[in-house]
Amino acid sequence: MIWRLVIxxxxxxxxxxxxxxxxxxxxxxxxxKRGKALQLSNVVxxxxxxxxxPTALVKVNxxxxxxxxxxxxxxxxxxxxxxxxxxxxxxxxxxxxNAFSNYNGQIFDIGLYPxxxxxxxxxxxxxxxRVFCNIHSSMSAVIVVLATPWFATSDAEGSFEIEDVPExxxxxxxxxxxxxxxxxxxxxxxxxxxxxxxDIGTINISESGYLPIPHLNKYGKPYPSAGSDPGAYPGARP
Numbered sequence: 001m002i003w004r005l006v007i008x009x010x011x012x013x014x015x016x017x018x019x020x021x022x023x024x025x026x027x028x029x030x031x032x033k034r035g036k037a038l039q040l041s042n043v044v045x046x047x048x049x050x051x052x053x054p055t056a057l058v059k060v061n062x063x064x065x066x067x068x069x070x071x072x073x074x075x076x077x078x079x080x081x082x083x084x085x086x087x088x089x090x091x092x093x094x095x096x097x098n099a100f101s102n103y104n105g106q107i108f109d110i111g112l113y114p115x116x117x118x119x120x121x122x123x124x125x126x127x128x129x130r131v132f133c134n135i136h137s138s139m140s141a142v143i144v145v146l147a148t149p150w151f152a153t154s155d156a157e158g159s160f161e162i163e164d165v166p167e168x169x170x171x172x173x174x175x176x177x178x179x180x181x182x183x184x185x186x187x188x189x190x191x192x193x194x195x196x197x198x199d200i201g202t203i204n205i206s207e208s209g210y211l212p213i214p215h216l217n218k219y220g221k222p223y224p225s226a227g228s229d230p231g232a233y234p235g236a237r238p
Contacts, residue, residue, distance in 0.1 A: 043160070070093055078142045169190065
């Protein structure tokens with residue numbers, strides 16, 4: 001009798017149809033205005049499996065992703081990848097670049113490299129990685145490395161959909177670059193997923209309390225003034 005129950009339970013789990021968890025992001029700027037498309041499209045939402053979930057943890061499959069450097073800009077500005085993934089940093093500018101990260105997340109420095117070439121970094125632990133260029137202080141990006149396969153990045157309208165989520169209980173978390181840790185922590189919530197689409201409604205994110213701080217170069221020193229950047233290989237500059 002027991003083995004019949006075990007087989008029945010296993011069949012029920014195998015026949016369960018993965019669902020979609022969807023919602024929308026709303027940004028409240030510090031000046032009271034609503035966030036623009038650029039802000040709405042840079043929010044990462046993910047699900048961590050709760051201990052009470054009846055499903056087993058699935059394997060997180062690494063991927064190969066890309067952040068292009070062009071017009072002295074990292075594109076995309078925010079990238080979410082599963083842990084173990086490799087990110088390529090192709091240089092599509094006619095000038096040299098040097099992507100690096102020296103605090104939080106994973107520390108790396110891929111060195112100075114010329115136009116038309118690329119360098120790669122493998123991200124082996126979960127966390128938020130802030131990326132800069134050692135030559136151009138205005139360049140920045142964020143890589144959110146996740147230990148879960150269930151995540152999404154919002155679009156220009158603030159909408160997001162996390163697909164293929166098995167039935168179970170989850171903890172929803174959010175990352176937005178211009179929100180404080182306290183704000184993001186308060187946005188966490190429990191989500192129960194069945195066989196139907198789960199619409200969690202609007203997630204309201206406030207930029208209140210966020211203070212942008214100028215970053216230093218990879219040597220921990222201030223960047224030269226903007227007027228000293230010739231927009232090309234800086235020669236004697238390290």
